[in-house]
Amino acid sequence: MAFASWAGEFASERAAAVSEEKLDRFARGELSPMEARELARKALDDPELFEELTYSSVARMDLADRKRQRWPWTVALLAAAAAVVLVLSPYAIRQFRPSRAPLVAVSGPPIFLAARGDSATVFRGAEPDSRGPRATGSVTSVADGSVSIDLGSLDGLWKGAEVDVLRDGQAIGRIKLATIFRDRARTEAAPGVTVRLHDSVRVPRAASLRAALDQIAAFSARGDADGARRVAEQAAAGGRLDLAATDYEDWNNLGAIAELGGDRLKAQSLYEHALHANPPAPARATIESNLARVQAVK
Amino acid sequence: MSTPGGHPTAGDRLSPPLERNVFLEYRRLADVLASRAARLGSRDPEAAVQEALRRSLENPKSQEAAEYYLAEEFPVGAPAPEWPLDRLLAWLHGVLQYVVREERDRAGFRREVAAIPMAEPADGSPNTLEALIRRETSAIVSDCFAALDRDYREVLSLRMDGLKYGEIARRLGTNENTVATWVSRGVRELGRRIRKRTGGGRE
Numbered sequence: 001m002a003f004a005s006w007a008g009e010f011a012s013e014r015a016a017a018v019s020e021e022k023l024d025r026f027a028r029g030e031l032s033p034m035e036a037r038e039l040a041r042k043a044l045d046d047p048e049l050f051e052e053l054t055y056s057s058v059a060r061m062d063l064a065d066r067k068r069q070r071w072p073w074t075v076a077l078l079a080a081a082a083a084v085v086l087v088l089s090p091y092a093i094r095q096f097r098p099s100r101a102p103l104v105a106v107s108g109p110p111i112f113l114a115a116r117g118d119s120a121t122v123f124r125g126a127e128p129d130s131r132g133p134r135a136t137g138s139v140t141s142v143a144d145g146s147v148s149i150d151l152g153s154l155d156g157l158w159k160g161a162e163v164d165v166l167r168d169g170q171a172i173g174r175i176k177l178a179t180i181f182r183d184r185a186r187t188e189a190a191p192g193v194t195v196r197l198h199d200s201v202r203v204p205r206a207a208s209l210r211a212a213l214d215q216i217a218a219f220s221a222r223g224d225a226d227g228a229r230r231v232a233e234q235a236a237a238g239g240r241l242d243l244a245a246t247d248y249e250d251w252n253n254l255g256a257i258a259e260l261g262g263d264r265l266k267a268q269s270l271y272e273h274a275l276h277a278n279p280p281a282p283a284r285a286t287i288e289s290n291l292a293r294v295q296a297v298k
Numbered sequence: 299m300s301t302p303g304g305h306p307t308a309g310d311r312l313s314p315p316l317e318r319n320v321f322l323e324y325r326r327l328a329d330v331l332a333s334r335a336a337r338l339g340s341r342d343p344e345a346a347v348q349e350a351l352r353r354s355l356e357n358p359k360s361q362e363a364a365e366y367y368l369a370e371e372f373p374v375g376a377p378a379p380e381w382p383l384d385r386l387l388a389w390l391h392g393v394l395q396y397v398v399r400e401e402r403d404r405a406g407f408r409r410e411v412a413a414i415p416m417a418e419p420a421d422g423s424p425n426t427l428e429a430l431i432r433r434e435t436s437a438i439v440s441d442c443f444a445a446l447d448r449d450y451r452e453v454l455s456l457r458m459d460g461l462k463y464g465e466i467a468r469r470l471g472t473n474e475n476t477v478a479t480w481v482s483r484g485v486r487e488l489g490r491r492i493r494k495r496t497g498g499g500r501e
Contacts, residue, residue, distance in 0.1 A: 024482035026384070027489075033366065033378035040367040040383055044326040047333050054334075054391045055489035057384035062439040063485070065432065066458050162471045206469055247444060247451075278440045 018042060018049060027056045029064075110256035110267075110293070111286050112220040112228045113249035131183070132231045133211035139165070139199045145189050147175060149201045152183045156203055156211030165193060166200040175201075209235060209254070216253045228253075229260070236261030248279035252287050259294055268294045324351060327368050331394055338398045338496075346401060350394040353427065360389055392431035395496065442491035450484030453477060 018039065025031050026039060043050040137151035151157055159180050164171045173193030179186040189195055203211075212235035219227035236257045255270030271291040279287060328347050335343035335350070355361040363381035366372075381389075443451065456466045463474040463481075470477070 023486070024479070027482040027485040028478060029382065029384065031383070033382075036383035037367045037372070040387075044330055044368065047330050050330045051334070051493065052486070052489070053383075054387045055493040056486050057387035057489075058391055058435060058492055059439065059442075059485050059488035060384050061388040062432075062435055063454060063458055063488075065436075160472075204469075204471055207471075277444075278437065 023052065023056075026053065027060060029060060109225075109229060110232075110259045110290050112216050112225070112232070112256055113252045113283055113286060132234055133208060133215055134203070135205070135208040136200055136202050138201060139195055139197055140184070142189070142195055142197055146186060147189050147195050148184060148186045149177075150184055151201060151203060152181045152185050154183050154211065154215075156207035156209075156214075157185055158207075161204070161207060163204070164202040165195055166202060167196070171202075172199070209257075212257070213250050213253050216256075217249060220253075232257045232260050248274045248277035248283055248287065251277055252279075252283070252290065255287075255290060255294075259290070264294045324364065324368060324370075326370070327351075327364075331390065334391075335394055335398055338395055339402055340398045341401065346394065346397050350390070350397040353397065354390055354393045357389070357428070360386060388435075389428075389431075392435060393427065396427065396431055396434075438492055438495055439488070442488055442495055445491060446484060446488060449480055450487060453480040454484045454488075457481060 022031070022035070022039065026036070031039065039053070043053050131154070133155045134151060135155075137149050137155070139147060140150050141148040149163070151163070157163070157177060157180055159178065160176060161180075162174050162176045165173050165175055173190065173195075175187050175190050175193060175195065177185045177187045212231050215231045216228045216235075219225075219231065232253070251270050251274035255267045255274060258264075258270055259267035268291065271287055271294065274287045275284065275291065328344075328351065331347045331350065332343040335346040340346040355364060359379070359381045363379040363383070363386040366376055366379045367383050367386060443454070446454075452470070453466060456469065461469070463477045466477045467474045
């Protein structure tokens with residue numbers, strides 16, 4: 001036991017001889033071939049270093065392969081979409097009506113997936129009397145160089161997040177938030193930006209979507225489908241769905257937002273992404289049901 | 299190739315003679331891979347490594363990269379290989395893991411159905427092996443990826459979408475250095491989780 005401990009420390013010391021900076025650059029794929037050879041040769045004498053390099057490599061190569069695989073998939077989806085448009089265009093032209101009603105659901109509303117209980121979701125989780133996340137808010141006080149706004153973690157903001165300040169619809173600058181509460185935040189006035197009471201503030205779209213997804217998942221976990229749908233409809237009205245989701249439930253719920261916003265093609269693409277993220281069997285059935293609905297053309 | 303106890307080992311499948319003794323040529327690599335094979339559960343790590351090296355180096359790109367990065371003597375004037383070091387290490391890991399599992403499966407199989415001869419895989423070519431390894435690794439990485447902190451997942455997902463550090467930084471409201479740090483930490487943390495998951499020793 002003592003020997004194992006000593007051996008472990010010795011290995012760690014040897015691994016430490018290779019700087020963290022170099023290991024970080026290796027993990028990002030930034031080493032030159034000669035630097036890589038030098039590192040590989042050191043690893044041959046240091047099993048712990050060899051392990052670290054090997055498993056970082058396994059992780060990086062898999063991620064790189066996924067990146068490569070996305071292009072053919074996207075191209076295939078676009079080709080399929082183009083084919084559908086070509087086939088349906090005469091019918092679509094005859095049937096076109098200038099309606100803003102969403103193209104949802106041939107057999108029911110989209111089904112959301114619930115949160116799996118990670119910390120971020122719990123932190124912003126939807127309480128029964130909670131308001132939904134908002135994409136815009138306003139400055140509620142400016143005093144002694146301190147600026148307060150009526151947006152907080154509930155709206156996807158975090159310490160250090162930057163929000164745009166707008167006046168009369170025009171962006172006049174950006175402030176970096178120092179203190180975040182659930183539904184409000186505070187910071188020092190930024191030099192060069194004269195913030196006034198009632199100026200508007202805007203949450204970055206990615207953060208806003210993230211907050212909406214968290215709250216949708218939390219509503220769904222409580223069985224509140226109407227609450228989830230309400231938040232999704234608000235999010236759909238907010239613009240592009242340009243968040244890179246990371247979980248199958250996020251992909252699915254983004255798909256549901258797109259579906260509620262009337263973008264069936266986008267919804268189909270997002271549901272497909274959800275299925276590629278290895279969901280467990282029950283979630284897979286839900287996602288497949290959503291996908292089948294948006295694929296049904298009437 | 300069998301151990302004295304009669305259990306089949308990785309080398310049992312090795313019928314054609316080696317054209318070159320890669321075990322000697324890459325002695326230090328073989329040593330470090332042998333300790334890995336033991337951790338992965340091989341009964342005969344040396345045979346497993348010999349088999350894994352033979353199969354790994356059947357792939358010309360793997361051989362070219364191994365000669366460049368790992369050979370005792372640097373091939374003077376050699377151009378940088380097509381495969382970077384991380385692809386070579388990931389490939390060696392995948393093949394070794396595959397060989398060790400094959401050995402263990404064969405051991406269990408023979409204990410239960412000793413009279414039936416072991417069938418060779420229909421196609422043992424490097425491409426088929428690579429596809430098998432990639433499919434298996436992909437499932438493990440997906441599971442481990444889902445368990446990463448949200449910041450790491452988000453940054454790595456954006457990288458997978460092809461965004462540059464600057465674009466990610468703008469999207470997340472941070473700077474490029476922070477993004478670069480999150481990428482490297484995310485990859486290394488993902489690696490640690492894969493290691494824990496695949497029984498590669500301490501996390």
